[in-house]
Amino acid sequence: MNDVGSSISARSLRSEARRNLESGTTRALLLGMVWCVLLSGLLVWNVAVTADLLQSARGYQDAGASVTVVDAAGRIDGQQCASLAALPNVRGAGALRADPAPLTPAVTPGVELPTFEATPGLIGILLPDARERNGIFLSDAAADALGAGRTPLALGDRSVDVAGTFPYPEDGRRPLLGYSVLQTVPDAGTFDQCWVNVWPESPRVESIAASAVVVGEDTGQGPPTVGQLNSSLGRTFDGEASYRNRATAFLPGALVLVGVSLGFLAVRVRRLELAAARLIGIRPSDQGVMLLVETGAWIVAASIISLVVTLAVSVAMTGGVLPSALEFSVVALLAGGTGVVCGVLEGIASISSRRALQYFRDR
16 A cells, blocks of 8 residues: 555644653653753763863963963063053953062061062952952962961061952962062052963963063163963963863764664654554654654653753852853754654654554564
8 A cells, every 4th residue: 555645634633642642652751761861961971071171271260371471670661561451351461570678577577578569450360359459468378477367467667457368379380479478559660570361362462461561671681581470281271172172072963863863763663553554544744743743742851851950060060050061052952853853754754554564573
């Protein structure tokens, strides 16, 4: 018998699909669970990989590797250095110089504390979340050794208020400020160093930072040098390339292939039932519509649950939703769902009423 017959109304098709779902004929619960577990596992894996990349990027910045330092003793224009903060991708810029009158703590009489004058912009690089960027700031090591923090620092003949402390661990960064005190000063005048924090990184950062050097100044100390505050983590951090080449980047394509296989299998296990229906006049196109309705039910349910699980894991791991992971999850879900639909259509096309007896024997 030919695979032809009379058309069935859309209402009847929906009704038949609903009955098949309720009776378990479609195996929707089993298929949905398989699809949900697969999706959830892969999408959570992507969240974990993405979160790890973000953590690496934060670690790179926290270690000062994104800070470029221009060394030119007495030749850094403080105002020019500070103005670099207005450039794209520059998150902070400030100047530094040695203080000609270092402080001598009362607890270490006769021993001067390494003291530097810094512009507020440099304090902003060391303490990006600080509201107060003016005053005296101690490194954590100095604060611990001197027993000072936000309490006044006792000197030989007076005491000074401490506006805050800044972390400067031994993680590969230049040891200059490891045990020191910073006193903020206006941007006017010349300095020894200009710090520029650029993120995301720019290949032009060195030439941009070097523009803070006063042209024509000749102190006999040689040309200015430009380098990283911390070079132990590599010269650059190409986050875009790392994200593009991450282990989970292939997931949408893989989900298409897996979805095709699952959709095809979901139809092939019902080949005897479908072939028999065609023998009594049910058209393949009507079966296709019915099967797509049935398939859509468990695809949508599994996708929603997987997306909720992914968002929950993202919040638990990072304290918030990762936009890149959410966008990728939606793309992966659409790719996987498309694959399932294609597999269903392929499965429908592979069934013929002429093979109904063969299907019965195989069963």
